[in-house]
Amino acid sequence: MESEPPAPFPASLETVWGLRERPHKGPKRGLTLDGIVTASIAVADAEGIEAVSMSRVAKELGASTMALYRYVATKDELVMLMVDAAIGPPVPLPPHVSGWRAGLEHWAVMMRVALSRHLWAVSLVAAHGPPVTPNQLAWLDQCLQVLSETRLDHGEKIAVSLLVSGQVRSELTIVALLRQDPAGAELRMAGYGKFLRRVTEGGRLPALRAAVADGAFDDMDAETAGESADFDDFAFGLQRALDGVAAYLEEQG
Incomplete structure (x- = not known):
């Protein structure tokens, strides 16, 4: 048939x-x-x-x-x-950017900048399935070009593009939700650290309690915000994702 x-x-x-x-x-x-x-x-x-x-x-x-x-x-x-x-077309790699890691970092940061201008688009990037439109496929093409110097096969390169772009969309999804109701979000976050201290008393959720006691959530409280405000969640997550790719490449020899 x-x-x-x-x-x-x-x-x-x-x-x-x-x-x-x-x-x-x-x-x-x-x-x-x-x-x-x-x-x-x-x-x-x-x-x-x-x-x-x-x-x-x-x-x-x-x-x-x-x-x-x-x-x-x-x-x-x-x-x-x-x-x-x-999302627009991908931003060309600057002359000073060389190597797959610097290239992927540039790719991710520029994608974040592009989507930040239209946060309503973040949840819709993958809503229609695999990319088929000119700009989206141009972004994918640029990522594959950045990875062309590595020993990754094409399937692995596409998987890396999904990993890194997913990191971008995940962070911006939170930003979009917070901006939908900024007053409500500020109210909810203002005392989040104190709330966690209360619900983790008496031995409940011990690992979370340790993080709370160490001040991991203090930057969310209005009274203590600023002490760790310089920490860049996106940059940290992106670098750890790239560390994973680097470790995999090293394992492959």
Whole structure:
């Protein structure tokens, strides 16, 4: 029995890849796929991704909702293109950056910077499955180029890209949640260390109690914040992830 042919790319995705001719102008003069995506990002930046709908974007552009469907078939397609435009193309490696470790560090930091500008996109980067859009695949390509000098096979290189990009998204997911309700987050975090001291009394959760007693959570309390505020959680986590890659490379000889 013959297998079914693979499903074609959505028309909008084929358009951004240059595999399909861009739609001719419709009744609304000046309406373009790029303009639709840009307007959608502006709505998401201002009000959150939940505010984005085909009708809302059409209103922002002074067009009919049906006019948008000449360029993008569904909201899911639109969101996919929004995420790609939000992350943008990868930043070229500076001349002074050499070696796989420095290259990966640059790659991760620049990805963090790009996603920090549009935090609504963080949870959506992997929502549509493997990357298929131009910018996302360009980021993956850059990572593979950085790792080309190593002895990792292609599957291992892709796994490293997932490890490092996951580190970026994990940290930014927390940042995004905190920014959604800054007042509430500040209130919850203000006394977190004291709360942990209370619930770990009497021998409960001994390992956590030891961390609390050592002051590991003091920077979250308003009264003690500042003593360890210079600690960079993202940089620490990234370096430990890169240490793991380095150790694996050493093991492989």
